[in-house]
Amino acid sequence: MGRLFALLLLPILLFGGTVIPFKWNNGESFLTFLERKKLPLSVYYNLDKEDQKLTEDIPYSANCQMVVNSKKIIQQILIPVNDELQLQIYLTPKKRYELQVVPIVSEEHTETLFIPIKTIPYDDILKATGSRNLAAEFVKMFKGKVDFRRGIRPDDTIVMVYTQKYRLGKPFSMPEVHGAMVELNGKRHSMYLHTDGRYYDEKGAQFEKFIFKIPIRNPRITSRFTKRRWHPVLHRYRAHVGVDFGARPGTPILATGDGRVTFAGYSRGYGNTLKIKHSNGFISLYAHQKSFRNGIRSGTKVKQGEVIGYVGSTGLSSGPHLHFGMYIGGTPIDPLTVMKKKTEGFTGKERKAFLAIRDKMDRIFTSALKTKPVRKPYFDFHNTYYVDIDTFKPKPF
């Protein structure tokens, strides 16, 4: 088994080898990639079904790394499948290539940030943090609640509480915002992240507009979304970047929202698969279909609720079901967090839980208005580190 490998950002010499960063070719299949790199296809065929399916979830333009030795022989390739798991192809001492799924090591920091508004919130947050994701998340949270185009005064401020992942000292992946507050003309507006993954205001009302609908009638969920799960029996890491709905073969599949079909075809893992591009950068995916509805092809415009195909069991599927995925900019998200939901406000236990979150967050906001915390720079400890493949822990180079 291979032992120590390197992960880094720039080509660098290592054990007489070189690390080469590269981006995943958009739309390239894993098998084509192996052929192009002259790697044995057994790397793929030796995997079990679940890991084979994972290779179809490599995001567009994923940041990958390859280690080659002085004879240009590939020692290792790392390909992220989401922000928690990566595929590691490596050369064993017996000169065989193998693949395993390993975690991506990152640090997480929860930060509270105080930002005086000088121009508009998006620009001020971007300037303070360098994070477009964080700025966009803030705007999304307050959409429909606060109109920032009107009357911003010099004393107006923002407080955000969020968790950000860092890898090699740099932020990566989407931040999770726990709460945000904006003080406009002396009036405070706040939004809070509830345990259901959605944002609510002080009164527990929802302002986010969820434009998407569950793609099947009488949905029965058989498998939920997870980016990384340790399988205790198989002793390996798993991911399921979608929601499975069990249904009889032939059950109609409905478009989750208005959009345009960007892919209608067959893939080994997902079988008959449709992808629909929606506004705001969302892409939905419908896999294992028996067949597509007549007339549906790449380029077809569809309306929300329109039948696009029928449930089947094509591809690497263990029985008839719809695998439904949602992506933003190539990153898988839990589809259930962006589906339409009735919001009648909280009652009982859920109300108690929400109020506890709200009150805790309000105390953080109040204290931040006094202490005015700014973003801490994180120490970029090394451009290079090893990943021990037994412990997955980075070690300084």
Ligand SMILES: [Zn+2]
């Ligand atoms: Zn699935």
